[in-house]
Amino acid sequence: xxxxxxxxxxxxxxxxxxxxxxxxxxxxxxxxxxxxxxxxxxxxxxxxxxxxxxxxxxxxxxxxxxxxxxxxxxxxxxxxxxxxxxxxxxxxxxxxxxxxxxxxxxxxxxxxxxxxxxxxxxxxxxxxxxxxxxxxxxxxxxxxxxxxxxxxxxxxxxxxxxxxxxxxxxxxxxxxxxxxxxxxxxxxxxxxxxxxxxxxxxxxxxxxxxxxxxxxxxxxxxxxxxxxxxxxxxxxxxxxxxxxxxxxxxxxxxxxxxxxxxxxxxxxxxxxxxxxxxxxxxxxxxxxxxxxxxxxxxxxxxxxxxxxxxxxxxxxxxxxxxxxxxxxxxxxxxxxxxxxxxxxxxxxxxxxxxxxxxxxxxxxxxxxxxxxxxxxxxxxxxxxxxxxxxxxxxxxxxxxxxxxxxxxxxxxxxxxxxxxxxxxxxxxxxxxxxxxxxxxxxxxxxxxxxxxxxxxxxxxxxxxxxxxxxxxxxxxxxxxxxxxxxxxxxxxxxxxxxxxxxxxxxxxxxxxxxxxxxxxxxxxxxxxxxxxxxxxxxxxxxxxxxxxxxxxxxxxxxxxxxxxxxxxxxxxxxxxxxxxxxxxxxxxxxxxxxxxxxxxxxxxxxxxxxxxxxxxxxxxxxxxxxxxxxxxxxxxxxxxxxxxxxxxxxxxxxxxxxxxxxxxxxxxxxxxxxxxxxxxxxxxxxxxxxxxxxxxxxxxxxxxxxxxxxxxxxxxxxxxxxxxxxxxxxxxxxxxxxxxxxxxxxxxxxxxxxxxxxxxxxxxxxxxxxxxxxxxxxxxxxxxxxxxxxxxxxxxxxxxxxxxxxxxxxxxxxxxxxxxxxxxxxxxxxx
Ligand code: F68
Numbered sequence: 114x115x116x117x118x119x120x121x122x123x124x125x126x127x128x129x130x131x132x133x134x135x136x137x138x139x140x141x142x143x144x145x146x147x148x149x150x151x152x153x154x155x156x157x158x159x160x161x162x163x164x165x166x167x168x169x170x171x172x173x174x175x176x177x178x179x180x181x182x183x184x185x186x187x188x189x190x191x192x193x194x195x196x197x198x199x200x201x202x203x204x205x206x207x208x209x210x211x212x213x214x215x216x217x218x219x220x221x222x223x224x225x226x227x228x229x230x231x232x233x234x235x236x237x238x239x240x241x242x243x244x245x246x247x248x249x250x251x252x253x254x255x256x257x258x259x260x261x262x263x264x265x266x267x268x269x270x271x272x273x274x275x276x277x278x279x280x281x282x283x284x285x286x287x288x289x290x291x292x293x294x295x296x297x298x299x300x301x302x303x304x305x306x307x308x309x310x311x312x313x314x315x316x317x318x319x320x321x322x323x324x325x326x327x328x329x330x331x332x333x334x335x336x337x338x339x340x341x342x343x344x345x346x347x348x349x350x351x352x353x354x355x356x357x358x359x360x361x362x363x364x365x366x367x368x369x370x371x372x373x374x375x376x377x378x379x380x381x382x383x384x385x386x387x388x389x390x391x392x393x394x395x396x397x398x399x400x401x402x403x404x405x406x407x408x409x410x411x412x413x414x415x416x417x418x419x420x421x422x423x424x425x426x427x428x429x430x431x432x433x434x435x436x437x438x439x440x441x442x443x444x445x446x447x448x449x450x451x452x453x454x455x456x457x458x459x460x461x462x463x464x465x466x467x468x469x470x471x472x473x474x475x476x477x478x479x480x481x482x483x484x485x486x487x488x489x490x491x492x493x494x495x496x497x498x499x500x501x502x503x504x505x506x507x508x509x510x511x512x513x514x515x516x517x518x519x520x521x522x523x524x525x526x527x528x529x530x531x532x533x534x535x536x537x538x539x540x541x542x543x544x545x546x547x548x549x550x551x552x553x554x555x556x557x558x559x560x561x562x563x564x565x566x567x568x569x570x571x572x573x574x575x576x577x578x579x580x581x582x583x584x585x586x587x588x589x590x591x592x593x594x595x596x597x598x599x600x601x602x603x604x605x606x607x608x609x610x611x612x613x614x615x616x617x618x619x620x621x622x623x624x625x626x627x628x629x630x631x632x633x634x635x636x637x638x639x640x641x642x643x644x645x646x647x648x649x650x651x652x653x654x655x656x657x658x659x660x661x662x663x664x665x666x667x668x669x670x671x672x673x674x675x676x677x678x679x680x681x682x683x684x685x686x687x688x689x690x691x692x693x694x695x696x697x698x699x700x701x702x703x704x705x706x707x708x709x710x711x712x713x714x715x716x717x718x719x720x721x722x723x724x725x726x727x728x729x730x731x732x733x734x735x736x737x738x739x740x741x742x743x744x745x746x747x748x749x750x751x752x753x754x755x756x757x758x759x760x761x762x763x764x765x766x767x768x769x770x771x772x773x774x775x776x777x778x779x780x781x782x783x784x785x786x787x788x789x790x791x792x793x794x795x796x797x798x799x800x801x802x803x804x805x806x807x808x809x810x811x812x813x814x815x816x817x818x819x820x821x822x823x824x825x826x827x828x829x830x831x832x833x834x835x836x837x838x839x840x841x842x843x844x845x846x847x848x849x850x851x852x853x854x855x856x857x858x859x860x861x862x863x864x865x866x867x868x869x870x871x872x873x874x875x876x877x878x879x880x881x882x883x884x885x886x887x888x889x890x891x892x893x894x895x896x897x898x899x900x901x902x903x904x905x906x907x908x909x910x911x912x913x914x915x916x917x918x919x920x921x922x923x924x925x926x927x928x929x930x931x932x933x934x935x936x937x938x939x940x941x942x943x944x
Contacts, residue, residue, distance in 0.1 A: 134176050136217070138224035144172040145225065163299060166209070166236040169222070170302040173212050177348040178305075180216075180944070181357040187944045188267045192433075194443065195267045196937040199422055199457060200254040200450035201415065202398070203272045203360060204246030204279075206602075206762025208303050208347075210237050211259075214606050215350040241296045242763050244278035245362075247402035248681045249788050250489050252598075252762065253567075253925075254450055256788075257932075259599040260925040262351035262358040263625060265941045266933060271422035273414060274304075274345045274362035277397040282720050282759045287736030291400075291723050303347050304362075310344035312424040313368070314417050320510050325470075332467055334510040340391040341366045342421035352601055352625055355944040363421045365394035401722045402681045404494045412456075412499060412507055419457035422447075423464055436469055442482035446937045449486045449561070452497045452553035458484055458560030459514045467510070473517070485563035485936050487594070488554065489785050491571065491579055492685065501549035515551060519543055522559050529586060540582050558583050558590070563936045565594045568786035568807040570827065592935060595810055596786040597928035600627045603792045607766035610649045611796065615917070618642065627795075627924035630917060637914040640907075647910050650770075650797055657771030661757065667743070670750045673712035674903050677793070678776035679760050679768055682721040682728040684883050685783040689731060689872065690892055691717065691776055692738055693885070695754050696852045697893060699742050702751050711900040714753045716768070718760035730872055732756065737861040737869075765789070769796045773909075774821075774899060777802035778892065780883045782827035784808075791923035797913040799902070801895055803888070807923070815919040819912045821902075823895035824888040837879050839886035849889050853877075 134140065149155050149168035188195070213219050226233040246252060254270065261268035280291040318337035325331050342363040349358040367388035394413050426445060434440070449455050458480060465476035490496075504512045519542040530536050542559065544550040558564050558580060566572030572593035576584040584591050605612045605624050615623060618636050623629040636642040651671065658669045669675075678691050695715050701707065717735050721728035739754040757764065775793030777784075777800055784806040794800060794811055802808040803824040812820040825833065843850050853873070855861075862868050876885055903909050921927075933939055 129182065131179075134179060136176070136221060138221045138228065141172055141218070141221055141225040142228060144175065145169055145229065148172055162232070162235045162239045165231050166239045167300075167302050169226070169236055170209055170212075170240075173209065173216065173218065173222075174302060174348070176216055176218070177212060177350055177357055180350065180355050181348045181359070183355065184357045184942075184944050187942050191267075191940070191942055193267060193940050193942065194445065194938065195269065196261075196446040196448060196933075196939055197422060197426060198254060198257060198261075198268060198270045198448050198450065199418065199454040200251070200270065200272050201418060201453040202246030202251030202450070203243075203254045203258070203270055203362070204248070204251030204762060205243040205255045205347075205360075206252075206766070207237065207240045207242055209240050210606055211602055212303075212348075212350055214601060215263075215352050217353045241294075241299075242278070242761050243296060243301075244294055244761055245272065245275050245398060247279060247398070247400060249786070250402075250451060253489075253596055253788060255762075256597065256599040256602070256925040257929060258349045258358060258360060259351075259601060260597075260929040262349045262356050263354065263599075263601070264926060264929055264933070265351060265354060265356045265943060266358075266929070266937075266939050267942055268358060268937075268939070270349070270358075270360040271418065271425075272360065272362050273395050273398075273418055274364045275395055275398040279398055279720070279761070280400055280723070284732070284736060284756065284758045287733045287740070289721055289729055289732050293397075304345045305347075307344040307346055310361075310425060310428075311366075312342045312421045312428075314340045314342050314365075314420050315510075316340065316413065316416075316507055318509065320513060329470075331470075332510065332513070334463075334467070339368050340394060340417065341368055342417055344421075344425070356942075361422075361425070363395065363417060365392055365417055367391040400720070401724070403490070403492060403683060403722065403725075406724070407498075407500060407503070409503055409507060412503065415453055416456050416460070416508055416511070419454050419460045422454075423457060423460050427464055427469075431469075438465065438469065438471060438475075438479060442479045445483055446939075447484050448932070448936070449484060449557055451487060451489045452557050455486065455497075455553045455557035455560070456508075456511060458556055459511045459518065462514050462518070463510055466514075477518075477521075480560055482562055484557070484561040485565075486554075486557040486561040487565050487567065488571075488575055488580075489567055491574055491785065492783065497553040498544060498550040499553065501543065501551060504551055512551075515542060515556060518556070518559060526586070536582060540586075554580075555583075562590065563592060564590050565592045565936075566785065567594065567596045568810060569593055569595060570782070570804075570809050571785040571806060574782060574827070594928055594931050594935075595807060595922070596788050596791070597923050597925035598788050598791045598795070599925045600624060600795065602766070603769070604795045608653060608770040608796050610652060611646075611770065611917075614645060614649050623921075625926065627926065628921035630921045631919070633914055633918035637911045637918070643907060643910040643914065646797070646914055647906065650773075650913065653770035653796075654773075655771075657767055660767050661755070664758070665755060667753075667755070669714050669753060669755070670712055673714045673750065673753070674773050674899070675714050675716060675771060676774040676776065677716045677768060677772040677798070678778070679716070679718040679757070679765060680787075680789050682719045682725075682731055684727055684731075684875070685780050687778050687780060687883055687885055687888075688717060688719070688735065689876065689883075690778050690885050690888060691715065692731075692735055692754075693849075693852055693889055694892060694896055695738060695742070695752070696855060697848060698752050699738075699745075699748065700848070700851055700855065702748050703745075707751065709900070709904065710751055711903050712750050712752070714755065716755050716757055716772075718757035718764065718768070720760060727871065727875065730869070734861065734869055734872060737865075741861055765792065769793050769798070772796070772798040773903070773913075774798060775800045775802075777805070777808050778824070778888075779803060779805045780885075780888075781805045781825055781830050783883070791920065794916050794923065795920040797917045799899070799909070799912055799916055801892075801899060810922065811920075814922050815916050819915050819919075821895045821899050823891040825884065825891075830884060830887075833884065833887060837881070837884060837887065839877050839879065839881060839884075842886050842889075843877070846890055848893070849886070 315337035801821040
C-alpha cells in the first residue's frame with residue numbers, strides 16, 4: 114500500500130551513508146561494466162577506447178570520492194589551521210594512472226582490464242592532458258598539491274578552470290603552429306561542479322562614501338558589472354594514505370540579471386554578447402611564461418581567482434564563527450604562486466573592511482599574517498606591473514585600497530630612512546613615469562609575512578638584488594624553499610621498471626621518503642646491479658624511440674647518447690647554445706674528425722610564447738639544422754637532431770626515463786630553479802649544467818665528479834657585461850668561427866635567405882644578456898667530458914645510479930615539509 118504520508122514519515126537520514134566500495138579486480142570489473150553500460154550508455158559495438166577510459170575513470174572516481182568525504186570530515190572535526198595554494202596555473206597532466214597508483218589500485222586495475230580484454234595503455238593514452246599551465250610554475254603547483262595530500266596536510270589548491278589550456282604545438286615547415294587545446298571537449302570525468310559554491314565578482318563601476326548605521330564612514334563599490342565564479346572540484350589523492358584533498362577551479366559565468374534585464378528589454382543579441390564577455394574570463398590560459406602584456410582580460414582573470422577564493426574561505430569561516438575574525442590569521446594561510454594572484458592582498462582588505470566592517474588596522478594585521486608570497490623569476494621583463502588607469506577602470510575599489518596601503522607603507526619607509534626620497538621612489542608600490550604602474554611584486558611583499566625564492570641562489574639574488582630595499586627593511590621575511598617534484602608521478606609512475614629495481618634493492622619507503630634513495634649508492638659498485646640498471650634504462654630508451662617513431666617517422670639509434678633539452682623555448686635557457694654545439698659536432702663529422710666518436714641523438718622540445726619572435730626563430734633554426742644533418746649521408750647514425758613537437762606533461766613522462774644527458778644550460782643567474790633538472794636526475798640521467806638555479810644544489814648533492822659543470826658563474830656574468838665582446842671571442846676560436854660561418858653562409862637556410870640573421874645578430878651583440886658565445890668553449894669541453902664518460906659504460910652506469918641515489922633532496926615532499934614547518938605551520942591530519 115502506498116503511504117500517503119510517505120514524504121514525512123521518516124526522519125531525514127544521511128543520504129551519503131554507503132558500504133565501502135571494493136578494491137579488488139572483480140569489484141572494479143562490476144563497476145566498470147555498470148559505468149560503461151548504464152552511466153555512459155555504450156554497448157558492445159562501441160569500440161572507442163575513450164568510453165572505456167571514461168568507465169574506468171568513473172570507477173576510480175567513486176573510490177576517490179569515498180576518501181574525499183572522509184578527509185573533509187577529518188578536517189572539519191579537527192577544526193585546524195588550513196592553507197590555500199593560490200595559483201593561476203595547475204599543470205596537472207593526466208589523472209588516471211596517478212590516481213590508480215595513489216589509491217593502491219595499480220595491480221587490481223591491470224588485472225581487471227586484462228580480464229576484460231582491454232588494453233590499459235591505450236585507455237590511458239586517450240586521456241587528454243589537463244594543460245592548465247605554461248611550464249615550471251604551473252607544474253610545481255601540481256607537484257605541491259600531490260605532496261600536500263601525501264603528507265596529509267589540509268591544503269586546498271585554488272585556480273581557474275580554463276576552457277582552453279596551453280595551446281597544442283604543431284610544426285609546419287619548421288615553424289611552430291599553435292592549435293587551440295579544447296581539453297574539455299569530451300567532458301571531464303574527474304571534476305564535480307559545485308554550483309552551491311558560487312560567488313559574485315565585481316568589475317567596473319565606481320565607489321562612493323556613505324555613513325553606516327553607526328555613523329561610521331564607509332565605502333561602497335557600486336554600479337558594477339558582476340560576473341559569477343562557479344566552483345569545480347577535482348580530488349587530489351595522497352599516496353596510499355586515505356587522504357584526498359581538493360583542487361578547486363573557478364569557472365566564470367554570467368549572472369542571471371544579465372539575461373533577464375537585457376532579454377526583457379528585447380535586446381536578446383546584446384544579452385548573449387554580455388554573457389560572452391563574462392564567460393570569456395576563464396576561456397583561455399595566457400600562453401606567456403615570461404613577459405606580461407598588460408591585457409585587461411588577464412587582470413580580470415587574476416581578480417576573479419583572488420576574489421572567489423577569498424570569498425569562499427571567508428564564507429566557510431563566517432558559517433562557523435560569524436563575524437569574529439580574531440582567529441582568522443591563526444587558522445588560515447594563503448600561499449601566492451608568484452604575483453599572479455597577489456591582488457588577493459587588496460581583496461582581503463576590501464572584504465574585511467567594506468564587507469565585514471573591520472577597522473583598517475585590524476584588517477591589515479590579519480592580511481599581513483595570512484599571506485605568503487613565492488617569487489619564481491628575476492627577469493625584469495617578467496615582473497608584473499599593471500597600469501594604474503586600467504586598474505582604476507576595472508577595479509576602482511581595489512585601486513583605492515592599494516593607494517592607501519602604499520601611503521601607509523611609505524610612511525613606514527620614511528620613518529625608517531628619514532629624508533631618503535630616492536628610496537621612497539624605489540620602494541613605492543606605484544612606479545612613477547609617463548604612465549603610473551602598480552608593482553605587483555611590491556604589493557605582494559608588503560602584504561605578506563613570508564617571501565621566498567625557489568632555489569638557494571635565486572633566494573640570495575632576490576635579497577641582494579631585486580628586493581634588496583625590502584630585505585633591508587624586513588630581513589626575517591625572506592627565506593628560501595628549494596623546489597622539488599613529486600616522486601610518485603616522476604619516478605614510481607613514469608618509470609615503473611626502474612622503480613621496481615630500486616624497490617628490490619632498498620625497499621619501497623623511498624616513495625614517500627625520497628631521502629632513502631641514498632641507500633642505492635653502494636649498489637653503484639655492484640657489477641651485477643649495474644648491468645640490470647643499464648638494461649632497465651636501455652628499455653626505457655627503446656620505449657622512447659618507439660613512442661617517437663610514429664610521430665617523427667624516424668628511428669632513433671638506442672645505442673646513441675640521448676642528449677635531451679625539454680623546456681619552454683626562451684633565450685635565457687639557451688637552446689641556441691645547444692644548437693651551436695650540434696653544428697660544431699656536424700662540422701667535425703664533415704671534416705672526418707671522428708676519432709673516439711660517441712653517437713648522439715640531441716632531442717629538443719618546448720613551446721614558444723606565440724608573441725615571442727626570437728623563441729619562434731629558435732624553433733625554426735632547430736628544425737632547419739635537423740633537416741640538414743639528419744639527411745646528410747656523411748652523418749648517418751653519428752648524430753641526429755630532433756625537435757619533438759608539443760612537449761607537455763604526458764610527453765615528459767615518456768622522455769625523462771629515456772634520457773642519458775639532461776641539458777640545464779641557462780645563463781647563470783637567470784633560471785630561478787628549474788624542475789626538469791630534478792626529474793631527469795631522479796630517473797638516472799646525468800646533468801650538463803651551469804651554476805644556476807637548483808643545478809647548484811644538484812651538483813652539491815651528487816658531487817662534482819658526477820656532474821658536468823661548465824660556464825660562467827653569476828658573478829662573472831654580471832661583471833662581464835661591462836666589456837663583453839662576442840665577436841672577439843668568435844675570432845679567437847677557430848671552431849666557433851667555423852660554426853658561426855656555417856650559419857652565416859646560409860647552409861641551413863638555402864632557400865630562405867636571411868631568416869636567421871636576427872639570431873646571428875643577437876649572438877654577436879655585445880649587449881646580449883644571455884652571453885651564449887661566452888660559454889661556448891666551456892660547453893664544448895664539458896661535452897667532451899660527457900663523451901669520455903659515456904664511452905666507459907660501467908663508469909656511466911655508476912654515475913647514473915649515483916645521480917638517482919643523490920636525488921632525494923628534490924622531492925616535493927621535502928619542499929612542502931619546509932613550507933609547512935617554516936610558513937604554514939599546519940598539523941598533519943590522519944584520515
Ligand atoms: C607564467 C606566467 C607568467 C605571466 C609569467 C611566468 C610564468 C611561468 O610559467 N613561469 C615559470 O614557469 N617560472 C619557473 O618556475 C619554476 C618553478 O619555480 C622554476 O623552476 C623556473 O626556474 C621558473 O622559470
